[in-house]
Amino acid sequence: MIETTLPASRCPRCRRLIVPPAARCPEHGDRMEAAGVPNTGEVVSFTTLHSPPEGFRSPLHIALVELEGGARLFCHGEETRGVKIGSRVAVENVDSVFYFSHMGFADRARMFWRRAGARGEKVTAISKSLVQGLFKGRTRGQD
Amino acid sequence: MTPTAGPPDNDGVTHVWIAGAGMTRFGRRSESLPDLIAEAAQLALADARIERPDAIVVGAMNPEEFTGDGNFGSLINTHLGLSQSPALRVETATSSGLAAVYTGFAGIAAGLHRTILVVGGEKMTHVPTPRVSEIIGRSIDPHERRYGATMPALAGLITRAAMHKHGLTLKEFSQVAVKNHANAARNPYAHFQEPVSLEEVMASRMVADPLRLYHCCPISDGAAAVVLSAEPTPVRVAGIGQGTDTIAIRYRSDLTSFRATQVAAQAAYRMAGFGPERVDVAELHDAFSPFEIISLEDTGLIPAGKAGRATLEGQTALDGRLPVSPSGGLKARGHPLAATGIGQVVELTWQLRGEAGSRQVDARVGLVQSIGGLATNNWILLLEAGR
Numbered sequence: 468m469i470e471t472t473l474p475a476s477r478c479p480r481c482r483r484l485i486v487p488p489a490a491r492c493p494e495h496g497d498r499m500e501a502a503g504v505p506n507t508g509e510v511v512s513f514t515t516l517h518s519p520p521e522g523f524r525s526p527l528h529i530a531l532v533e534l535e536g537g538a539r540l541f542c543h544g545e546e547t548r549g550v551k552i553g554s555r556v557a558v559e560n561v562d563s564v565f566y567f568s569h570m571g572f573a574d575r576a577r578m579f580w581r582r583a584g585a586r587g588e589k590v591t592a593i594s595k596s597l598v599q600g601l602f603k604g605r606t607r608g609q610d
Numbered sequence: 611m612t613p614t615a616g617p618p619d620n621d622g623v624t625h626v627w628i629a630g631a632g633m634t635r636f637g638r639r640s641e642s643l644p645d646l647i648a649e650a651a652q653l654a655l656a657d658a659r660i661e662r663p664d665a666i667v668v669g670a671m672n673p674e675e676f677t678g679d680g681n682f683g684s685l686i687n688t689h690l691g692l693s694q695s696p697a698l699r700v701e702t703a704t705s706s707g708l709a710a711v712y713t714g715f716a717g718i719a720a721g722l723h724r725t726i727l728v729v730g731g732e733k734m735t736h737v738p739t740p741r742v743s744e745i746i747g748r749s750i751d752p753h754e755r756r757y758g759a760t761m762p763a764l765a766g767l768i769t770r771a772a773m774h775k776h777g778l779t780l781k782e783f784s785q786v787a788v789k790n791h792a793n794a795a796r797n798p799y800a801h802f803q804e805p806v807s808l809e810e811v812m813a814s815r816m817v818a819d820p821l822r823l824y825h826c827c828p829i830s831d832g833a834a835a836v837v838l839s840a841e842p843t844p845v846r847v848a849g850i851g852q853g854t855d856t857i858a859i860r861y862r863s864d865l866t867s868f869r870a871t872q873v874a875a876q877a878a879y880r881m882a883g884f885g886p887e888r889v890d891v892a893e894l895h896d897a898f899s900p901f902e903i904i905s906l907e908d909t910g911l912i913p914a915g916k917a918g919r920a921t922l923e924g925q926t927a928l929d930g931r932l933p934v935s936p937s938g939g940l941k942a943r944g945h946p947l948a949a950t951g952i953g954q955v956v957e958l959t960w961q962l963r964g965e966a967g968s969r970q971v972d973a974r975v976g977l978v979q980s981i982g983g984l985a986t987n988n989w990i991l992l993l994e995a996g997r
Contacts, residue, residue, distance in 0.1 A: 552774040
């Protein structure tokens with residue numbers, strides 16, 4: 468089972484979230500509070516390194532992902548085929564390294580179903596995911 | 611102890627002037643780093659007709675790692691035969707050169723000294739490329755380094771975001787490299803003195819998608835120096851400013867412009883009492899070609915979203931409305947780290963004095979920009995030819 472929240476920290480003054488947790492807010496210096504953020508978000512940008520630094524396989528896919536709530540984090544990925552800026556991705560923590568995987572339409576529908584299932588709002592969830600699928604039309608068809 | 615500072619100028623402010631400028635050729639050099647620094651320093655001191663500066667500021671980013679030398683201020687003042695001139699070393703990653711100029715500027719403006727030699731250099735080409743990348747990459751946030759984030763990787767992320775957000779095109783930022791190689795072909799101090807075609811740039815091998823090899827600056831050796839003085843000369847430092855941003859890229863909300871450049875530019879313009887409209891020529895930090903486009907907009911020299919097109923139209927070419935990096939920029943003049951910012955000041959000093967040979971442009975005000983790390987610690991310096 469993939470964890471659906473990631474440990475984060477929140478600035479008590481500006482409310483910004485940081486992943487992985489940091490001791491102090493980089494802008495305000497306030498001691499940050501523990502928080503959790505959903506493990507899903509959007510690709511801010513990504514690149515593929517063809518001569519990665521020592522200790523990494525080539526090609527190395529790196530993405531900067533903005534999670535729901537605004538925290539951004541660096542991830543590795545198995546591939547970037549079909550990934551675009553704005554693509555929905557899920558982030559998984561494997562041995563303290565974040566990995567992103569591209570969420571196709573079916574994944575997003577399943578996720579909404581699963582989340583909503585607990586709250587007994589399956590119908591709303593299905594319609595929401597359909598609407599989101601249309602709204603995020605630019606990422607469709609690349610599963 | 612005799613005070614070395616004189617009275618402030620008439621308006622109550624001690625102005626800072628460029629009394630001398632000199633640099634080595636950038637590129638693959640066989641000399642040691644202290645020898646390269648000495649070559650640049652002696653040229654600048656001779657240009658200023660000064661034998662013994664009141665103080666020395668040395669810019670060096672990673673001498674410990676690249677050459678194994680430490681205690682660098684003392685190593686250099688002794689090597690120069692100036693061990694009685696107090697020396698210190700300054701570092702702000704890849705912008706260490708301009709940080710050193712700032713330190714010297716502050717020493718003159720505060721009335722502590724009348725003449726200061728500012729010299730910076732780096733020696734890297736004897737070290738294998740992966741090791742050089744790793745050493746320079748230490749200026750990146752440690753957590754992000756664990757993901758293999760190198761300077762080209764972060765620049766690749768930024769470039770893709772700029773293409774998506776602002777419609778920057780491959781052709782536009784490739785033209786930066788073409789223009790800067792064309793300029794360097796007229797600069798005997800440049801690392802590369804061969805022009806390249808747009809096709810060659812766009813077909814070069816992929817480094818960090820969408821950045822290709824010819825969008826990235828080379829690894830260079832070299833040194834550059836200026837002598838700052840409280841005595842008037844033909845070129846004055848009109849303004850200088852520093853701007854910073856988080857070392858972690860993931861803490862920033864915008865990838866496609868650099869707060870550190872914007873803040874530095876505002877501070878420099880405020881000190882100078884004029885804005886970007888007075889700037890006739892600029893030396894920008896094109897460690898990666900798209901950074902020149904971003905920097906043109908961050909400094910206010912070209913309105914946001916228009917610098918790519920302006921570059922394609924030739925507005926930033928040597929014969930354009932606003933020549934940018936007549937030296938050839940980091941891409942083609944080369945990027946020996948701490949030498950770079952000072953080398954940019956040397957180039958614009960020559961330009962403002964009318965001593966730039968076949969790459970001479972018509973200019974009274976010049977702007978220098980230097981990016982430290984991945985835009986974590988940036989500097990803007992404004993030079994003005996005598997009134």
